[in-house]
Amino acid sequence: MxxxxxxxxxxxxxxxxxxxxxxxxxxxxxxxxxxxxxxxxxxxxxxxxxxxxxxxxxxxxxxxxxxxxxxxxxxxxxxxxxxxxxxxxxxxxxxxxxxxxxxxxxxxxxxxxxxxxxxxxxxxxxxxxxxxxxxxxxxxxxxxxxxxxxxxAGDVEPVSWDGTGVVVERGPTHVVLDGPRHPAPGDAFAAIASDEGVPLDGGLAHYAGGGAFATLAAGRAVRLWGTRVGVATDRGIAWDSIDVLANGERVVGLSLFAARDAGYGAKIVCPDREFALGETVSVSVVPSEDPIRLGIG
Structure with missing residues (x-):
């Protein structure tokens, strides 16, 4: 055991x-x-x-x-x-x-x-x-x-995503995009992947740490769209000081998870920014001197 x-x-x-x-x-x-x-x-x-x-x-x-x-x-x-x-x-x-x-x-x-x-x-x-x-x-x-x-048990499929999509769902503090597409809805779990093909988990980067649906050696760098976003620890990923941008404006972050349903798509946490249904959104990450970090208070 x-x-x-x-x-x-x-x-x-x-x-x-x-x-x-x-x-x-x-x-x-x-x-x-x-x-x-x-x-x-x-x-x-x-x-x-x-x-x-x-x-x-x-x-x-x-x-x-x-x-x-x-x-x-x-x-x-x-x-x-x-x-x-x-x-x-x-x-x-x-x-x-x-x-x-x-x-x-x-x-x-x-x-x-x-x-x-x-x-x-x-x-x-x-x-x-x-x-x-x-x-x-x-x-x-x-x-x-x-x-x-x-x-x-089992694997989570890494999904490559270019950061673009159309808003298909709006909530009080978030929107969901139609991308990336799930490779096999109903048959397998999948998650947005880093540039290295590592499926990612967690709040990027509004929580201090995240993780991966794969085993990473401690100290390994993780990149997304050409920017380093974190480094693997013994148990997860410590996010770097970065901001997530949507159409060039800072948002709280990306909510990352593994999904097997056909409604899977990127979830953008954006309580202070409104996006219209049908609007095309482009997401990027950039280094930051003052990253958003949400606590438990």
């Missing part, structure tokens, strides 16, 4: 998208949690086991979010632990779902745990999702820190 939880492909296939690094919170900074996007209203269980407890917890106050979040702790079945490559007795911590399960209930992968909730723990541009982390046997499950590293 290892100290890394590897989610099997049979679990990932229940979801349309996932990300390990697209958050400012410590558990995502080092890849010790994963956000899973079911694509509907129900929070789908990524684990099999017995519910140990549920708890309502406070979260940062946001005008668009609920005042509280919810924690579901699940004692994992031995078979699930075996397939994920972790020690028997490992537990799962699930957030952003209003529990319709109770202590003692048995759940299996694919069960609806309850409706997802919009939490103050994530940005307005972030879609509803299931956050899950894992704790080794005997480790406190209620503390925010202490989760095991998370990896995924």
């Amino acid at each position: 290892t100290e890394t939880v590897t989610l099997p492909t049979a679990v990932l296939d229940r979801y349309s998208r996932f990300s390990r690094f697209n958050s400012p919170y410590p558990s995502h900074d080092d890849g010790s949690a994963i956000d899973l996007y079911p694509g509907g209203e129900a929070g789908i269980s990524p684990v099999t086991g017995t519910v140990r407890e549920t708890r309502t917890v406070g979260c940062p106050k946001r005008s668009y979010a609920a005042e509280t979040d919810h924690l579901i702790v699940v004692d994992l079945d031995d078979d699930w632990c075996r397939r994920a490559g972790v020690e028997f007795g490992t537990t799962a911590r699930i957030l952003h779902v209003i529990p319709r399960v109770s202590p003692g209930d048995r759940v299996v992968v694919g069960d609806a745990l309850g409706p997802m909730t919009r939490s103050g723990f994530f940005g307005q541009w972030v879609d509803d999702h299931v956050h899950v982390g894992f704790r080794a046997p005997g480790v406190n499950t209620l503390r925010a820190s202490g989760s095991l590293p998370v990896d995924v």
